[in-house]
Amino acid sequence: MSSCIVTDFQLSIKEGKLEAFKAFANTMIQITDVNEPNTLAYEWYINEAGSECHLLETFKDSEAFLIHLGNVGHMFDTLFQFATMTRAKIYGSPSEELRQSLDPLGVEYFGHFNGVTR
Numbered sequence: 001m002s003s004c005i006v007t008d009f010q011l012s013i014k015e016g017k018l019e020a021f022k023a024f025a026n027t028m029i030q031i032t033d034v035n036e037p038n039t040l041a042y043e044w045y046i047n048e049a050g051s052e053c054h055l056l057e058t059f060k061d062s063e064a065f066l067i068h069l070g071n072v073g074h075m076f077d078t079l080f081q082f083a084t085m086t087r088a089k090i091y092g093s094p095s096e097e098l099r100q101s102l103d104p105l106g107v108e109y110f111g112h113f114n115g116v117t118r
Contacts, residue, residue: 002117004040005065005098006091009055011083018050021082025053028072028079035071038064053083062095069101 013021025044032042038060045054059065088107099109 002092002112003061004092005059005062005094007055007057007059008087008089008091009057009085010087010089011053011055012086013046013051013053013083014081015051017082018046021053021079022046024075024079024082028075031071032068036064036068039068040064052086062098065094065098066101073101 029042029044032039036042039057040060041056041058043056045056046052057065057068059068085105088102088105089110090102090107091110092112094102094109
């Protein structure tokens with residue numbers, strides 16, 4: 001079993017805020033890219049209507065996710081001016097410290113059952 005933590009954050013983009021949302025997401029992406037070598041994937045997907053976004057992330061481990069929260073967590077209030085979080089899913093076995101950091105977001109946790117990791 002992997003120590004990776006994977007996320008799927010689903011956001012509803014507020015009407016008329018798509019371009020501001022994209023610009024702000026690009027800022028978060030730059031910060032993550034430059035400062036977080038153990039953030040293995042940080043990908044934003046927007047539906048064709050421009051109304052919904054899924055942020056898919058993969059972190060090497062809980063510590064990498066905590067570092068990420070330290071880098072961009074203070075930006076959530078601004079992000080939520082452009083979008084509303086509708087669902088937050090965490091896959092893996094997050095540390096207790098990470099769970100405490102994520103619980104205010106109303107996260108659903110999914111523990112690993114079985115599978116193939118290469």
